[in-house]
Amino acid sequence: MSQPQPTDWRRIAADGIWNNNVVLGQALALCPLLAVTATATNGLGLGLASTLVMTLSGVLVALVRSLVTAEVRIPVFILVIAVLVTLVDLAMNAWLHDLHKVLGLFIPLIVTNCAILGRAESFASRNPVLPSAFDGLMMGIGFTLVLVALGAVREIIGSATLFADASLLLGESMAFLELTLIPDYPGFLLAILPPGGFLALGFMLAGKRLIDTRRARIRARGATAAPV
Amino acid sequence: MNTLAEPSYRSRVGYQAGLLGGFALLAAALLVMGDIATRDTIALREAEDLKATLTQVIPAELHDNDLLEATVPLVDDTGRTVTVYRALRGGAVSALAFPVVGKGYAGEIRLMLGVDPEGRILGVRVIAHSETPGLGDKIELAKDDWILDFDGRALGAPPAARWAVAKDGGDFDQFSGATITPRAVVRAVRAGLERFAAERSRLIVAPDRLDTAEE
Numbered sequence: 001m002s003q004p005q006p007t008d009w010r011r012i013a014a015d016g017i018w019n020n021n022v023v024l025g026q027a028l029a030l031c032p033l034l035a036v037t038a039t040a041t042n043g044l045g046l047g048l049a050s051t052l053v054m055t056l057s058g059v060l061v062a063l064v065r066s067l068v069t070a071e072v073r074i075p076v077f078i079l080v081i082a083v084l085v086t087l088v089d090l091a092m093n094a095w096l097h098d099l100h101k102v103l104g105l106f107i108p109l110i111v112t113n114c115a116i117l118g119r120a121e122s123f124a125s126r127n128p129v130l131p132s133a134f135d136g137l138m139m140g141i142g143f144t145l146v147l148v149a150l151g152a153v154r155e156i157i158g159s160a161t162l163f164a165d166a167s168l169l170l171g172e173s174m175a176f177l178e179l180t181l182i183p184d185y186p187g188f189l190l191a192i193l194p195p196g197g198f199l200a201l202g203f204m205l206a207g208k209r210l211i212d213t214r215r216a217r218i219r220a221r222g223a224t225a226a227p228v
Numbered sequence: 229m230n231t232l233a234e235p236s237y238r239s240r241v242g243y244q245a246g247l248l249g250g251f252a253l254l255a256a257a258l259l260v261m262g263d264i265a266t267r268d269t270i271a272l273r274e275a276e277d278l279k280a281t282l283t284q285v286i287p288a289e290l291h292d293n294d295l296l297e298a299t300v301p302l303v304d305d306t307g308r309t310v311t312v313y314r315a316l317r318g319g320a321v322s323a324l325a326f327p328v329v330g331k332g333y334a335g336e337i338r339l340m341l342g343v344d345p346e347g348r349i350l351g352v353r354v355i356a357h358s359e360t361p362g363l364g365d366k367i368e369l370a371k372d373d374w375i376l377d378f379d380g381r382a383l384g385a386p387p388a389a390r391w392a393v394a395k396d397g398g399d400f401d402q403f404s405g406a407t408i409t410p411r412a413v414v415r416a417v418r419a420g421l422e423r424f425a426a427e428r429s430r431l432i433v434a435p436d437r438l439d440t441a442e443e
Contacts, residue, residue, distance in 0.1 A: 038361050064251075069238050072248045083255045087262045094269035101277075159362060189405070192362045 007131045016138025023146040023201075024208045028115040033147060034197040036106060038158070041166045043151030044144065046106040051140025053088060053110050054119060057081050058136030061124035068125070077120040085111045102169050115143065146204070153200045156181060158191035282313055282325050284369075285342025285351035290322045291315030298435050302326055302427060305419055312431055321345055321432045324424070327355065330416030333408040334358045337367070341420045345432045348382040352417055357409075364409035374401065374410070383421050391418045 015025075022028050029050075036042045060080050068076050089107045092100040100107075110116065119139055124132035155161055160182035167175035190196045237243055275296060282295045293316040302312045306329070315323040323344050330337040337357040342350040352375055354367050366372035377400060383391075392398025393411045402410045424431065 068247065069244055072244050075248055076251050079251050079255045083258050086259060090262045090266040090270070094266035094273065097273040097276075187362060189362055193360070 007127075009131075009134065012131060012135050013138045016135060016140075017142040017145065018208075021142040021146060021208075022115040022118075022139055023143060024205060026115065026118065027205075028118055029113045029143065030201070032106070032109040032113055033150065034194055034201065035109070037147055037151040037154055037197055038192045039155045039161075039165070040148050040151035040163050041169055042106075043147030043149075044163075044166075045103045045169050046109065047140070047144025047147040049088075049103050049106050050110055050113060050116070050143055051137065053081070053085055054116055054136035054140040054143075055133050056084055056088075056136070057116055057120055058124045058132035058134075059129055060084065061120040062127060062129040062132035065125045073121070073125060074117075077117055077125070081116055081120065082111055099169070102165075115139065150197070150200055150204065154191045154196050158188050158196065160185035160187075281340050281353055281355060282342075284353050285325050285340050286313075286315045286323045287350065290317060290344075290350075292317055295325070300431060300435075302423065302431065304328070304423055314431075314435075316434060319434055321434050323350055324431060325350075326420065326424075328416045328420035330412035332357055332359050332412045333364055333406070334360065337409070337412055337416065339413065339416055339420075341417060343421070343424055345428075346382070347421060347425055347428065348380060348385075349378045349417070349421070351376075352378045352413075354413075359409045360406065363403060363406040366403050366406070367409060367413055372403075374403070375413075377401070378417060383418075383425060 019025060023030065023033060032046060036046045057077075057080060061077055064076070064080070085107060089100075089104075092107070093104065119136060123135045127135070152162060155164065160180065162179040162181060163177040166177040170177075191200070279295060286295065293314075295313050295315060298314040298316055298321075299311045300314065301309050303309050308329075310327050312324055312326040314321050315325075323342060325340055325342040328339050328341050330339065335358045337359065338355040340353050340355055342352070344350055353369060354375065357365070357367065359365050359367065366374055369375055386399045390397070390399045391414065393400045393402040393407060393414055395402050395407050396411065398414065400410060400414050
């Protein structure tokens with residue numbers, strides 16, 4: 001059914017970052033999302049690790065897609081993703097040990113991230129290697145942005161800091177990111193606990209809907225009033 | 229998925245089974261290779277981590293040996309065998325450290341407890357826990373210096389009845405909003421000290437010096 005079409009790179013980027021964003025558009029990966037976004041730094045950590053795995057799994061799945069039949073594709077893709085995550089975990093533990101101590105918790109979580117299997121299934125299994133890698137990268141960036149935004153909101157409301165412990169994740173040179181907005185803030189525990197995550201996520205989803213409807217309305221008005 | 233005419237062999241059960249089996253074999257082979265390639269390095273890194281924790285509960289001036297070398301096994305109250313790391317100075321045991329485990333609010337709290345040969349606490353550090361962020365995680369030194377309150381204490385100082393959090397009539401502070409976590413830590417430390425007292429005579433016998441250089 002699909003004729004080979006020129007790859008629409010801009011569309012892949014726009015889908016990954018906004019229109020079909022893993023969280024805001026597809027409502028996938030909510031479990032790891034809510035679990036780690038108590039701080040912006042943790043969000044960034046999970047985001048970076050997921051982006052790496054998504055890009056690599058896009059490449060691998062696109063490479064084997066012509067071999068794999070529709071009937072066994074799901075177990076094969078899961079195998080590919082699980083092996084990839086395990087190897088990334090082992091390699092980071094051995095050679096990037098300090099980073100692994102911070103991110104180590106998140107890496108096994110990536111296997112349970114249905115967004116990765118989702119992209120393998122809906123994009124990488126139908127597209128060549130390069131667009132699949134790009135799709136994985138863009139989806140990963142979109143996911144990272146949401147994670148950091150949600151983490152930042154919860155961290156600011158919950159403990160009035162921003163990017164606490166960022167230097168552990170990114171190295172001492174990034175210590176300037178660590179901000180304490182209100183000294184001696186008593187803390188607002190609800191924001192840090194899971195209910196705060198659900199609340200903040202709800203507002204973000206509503207916000208995206210609002211922006212999208214407004215943009216659609218402007219576009220519709222523009223279309224009717226266009227021939228001037 | 230693909231409406232292009234597929235070669236007929238692809239729809240056979242044999243092809244599908246072979247494909248899945250082939251991928252599983254390949255995956256297993258890759259994992260074995262990854263494990264072999266990283267195992268030694270990871271073991272080395274973990275030894276470094278352990279040493280870093282040990283140096284926090286055993287002051288450097290107390291020992292002249294490699295803390296990972298003079299070890300003895302100890303069976304803790306839960307029946308688990310843990311390793312006791314011993315600091316030696318001039319051939320005599322000068323300090324000991326061993327892991328203890330508390331039952332926290334959200335699972336195990338693993339701690340490293342350092343004591344001198346008389347059973348006085350040199351230091352306690354949290355190795356791993358899954359307590360509530362913002363509440364129970366004040367047991368980490370990075371978040372709060374509560375854990376330093378144990379330094380210098382021993383069984384009998386405070387007396388046994390006061391080896392508890394303030395809410396239970398003891399000498400240790402709890403955190404506002406979180407009593408279970410500090411209570412678990414206090415209990416675990418106390419149980420560790422009792423265990424040490426029961427086996428002290430065996431634990432503080434210095435190992436025969438085999439090839440350690442003369443002092």
